[in-house]
Amino acid sequence: MKAVVLGAAGGIGQPLSLLLKANPAVTELALYDIVNSPGVAVDLSHIATPSKVEGFLPPDDGLKKALTGANVVVIPAGIPRKPGVSSRDDLFKINAGIVRDLATGIATTAPKAFVLVISNPVNSTVPIVAEVFKKHGVFDPKRIFGVTTLDVVRASTFVSEILGDRSLSPSVSVPVVGGHSGVTIVPLLSQSSHPLPASLDASALDGLINRIQFGGDEVVKAKDGAGSATLSMAYAGAEFAGKVIRAVKGEKGIVAPTFVNLASDKTGGDALKKELGKDLEYFSAPVELGVDGVAKIHGLGKISPAEKALVEAALPELSANIEKGIAFVEVPKL
Ligand SMILES: NC(=O)c1ccc[n+]([C@@H]2O[C@H](COP(=O)([O-])OP(=O)(O)OC[C@H]3O[C@@H](n4cnc5c(N)ncnc54)[C@H](O)[C@@H]3O)[C@@H](O)[C@H]2O)c1
Numbered sequence: 632m633k634a635v636v637l638g639a640a641g642g643i644g645q646p647l648s649l650l651l652k653a654n655p656a657v658t659e660l661a662l663y664d665i666v667n668s669p670g671v672a673v674d675l676s677h678i679a680t681p682s683k684v685e686g687f688l689p690p691d692d693g694l695k696k697a698l699t700g701a702n703v704v705v706i707p708a709g710i711p712r713k714p715g716v717s718s719r720d721d722l723f724k725i726n727a728g729i730v731r732d733l734a735t736g737i738a739t740t741a742p743k744a745f746v747l748v749i750s751n752p753v754n755s756t757v758p759i760v761a762e763v764f765k766k767h768g769v770f771d772p773k774r775i776f777g778v779t780t781l782d783v784v785r786a787s788t789f790v791s792e793i794l795g796d797r798s799l800s801p802s803v804s805v806p807v808v809g810g811h812s813g814v815t816i817v818p819l820l821s822q823s824s825h826p827l828p829a830s831l832d833a834s835a836l837d838g839l840i841n842r843i844q845f846g847g848d849e850v851v852k853a854k855d856g857a858g859s860a861t862l863s864m865a866y867a868g869a870e871f872a873g874k875v876i877r878a879v880k881g882e883k884g885i886v887a888p889t890f891v892n893l894a895s896d897k898t899g900g901d902a903l904k905k906e907l908g909k910d911l912e913y914f915s916a917p918v919e920l921g922v923d924g925v926a927k928i929h930g931l932g933k934i935s936p937a938e939k940a941l942v943e944a945a946l947p948e949l950s951a952n953i954e955k956g957i958a959f960v961e962v963p964k965l
């Protein structure tokens with residue numbers, strides 16, 4: 632099981648690489664960045680876990696060498712938000728090109744790898760990866776994932792706080808659907824494994840939803856110029872990568888929300904589009920993972936009228952973000 636981290640020397644990349652090094656299912660770990668990755672790799676290589684670790688830089692075909700034989704590729708490369716860069720969409724200008732070029736490397740060197748995209752704006756960078764793969768004739772909608780796990784992790788944490796017991800947080804499970812930015816993040820709190828207190832009033836419920844949707848802003852503000860969430864994201868990224876690895880190795884019944892392509896009727900994409908009442912190409916929904924990646928995209932299930940309204944409110948921004956990503960790679964029509 633070879634895992635590759637692209638952007639491995641960054642704020643997310645380093646702790647994410649550490650957590651992947653700590654995962655005994657990973658037997659080989661390749662770290663790629665435009666700076667510092669060989670040092671990070673040597674540092675991690677002293678940890679007594681099974682995987683061999685190597686670091687690569689752009690010269691001497693570093694990207695190709697990192698990706699050769701990859702099973703799982705995680706991408707946290709790109710610039711993060713800071714005060715003044717108010718939306719994830721503002722990152723598009725720089726990150727779209729970075730993700731396109733890295734995706735080209737994957738499509739040409741490791742087209743069968745499972746690709747986990749962390750770089751923002753996720754709602755656009757996932758379509759960018761897919762379009763690059765289409766251009767190279769290697770697109771498989773079951774193998775490309777937008778990592779929205781941090782929203783799920785935040786929902787578990789914030790719900791446990793409202794329940795007054797942080798020790799519950801690892802077992803609190805709340806599906807978060809839609810996309811990964813502001814109003815496109817839709818927590819389905821009515822489906823929480825641990826129901827919210829009946830005494831929770833409407834404004835407290837709105838506050839909880841808002842905190843999950845804008846949790847990223849809370850971190851950007853607190854870091855005060857030093858970037859956005861890195862450690863919680865590394866935790867979330869390692870958790871999702873760990874689930875993909877377990878599923879690929881044959882474990883059954885693993886379900887996790889993730890932002891995926893809805894092109895395949897066989898995996899339930901069409902049914903979800905019908906439920907949404909919109910011909911969206913991508914959506915984050917609970918996905919059953921299997922040996923080939925996406926095994927089944929679940930529908931929204933029973934949701935409250937208020938949650939239905941939140942899903943409706945997410946669709947215009949989500950759709951615009953997706954189109955922007957697709958248009959970035961599409962060959963212009965003459
Ligand atoms: N999906 C999520 O939930 C989520 C959560 C947090 C952050 N993010 C996003 O993750 C990205 C990274 O955040 P960070 O805090 O780690 O940023 P960072 O600046 O600390 O690290 C980014 C790393 O990417 C590297 N990089 C830049 N261009 C590259 C290229 N062409 N090839 C390889 N590496 C390259 C940089 O050298 C740097 O080491 C941002 O876009 C951020 O918005 C996503």
Ligand SMILES: O=C(O)C[C@H](O)C(=O)O
Nearest residue numbers: 712751846847848859860
């Ligand atoms: O908020 C950000 O810009 C980073 C990330 O997407 C997050 O949710 O923390």
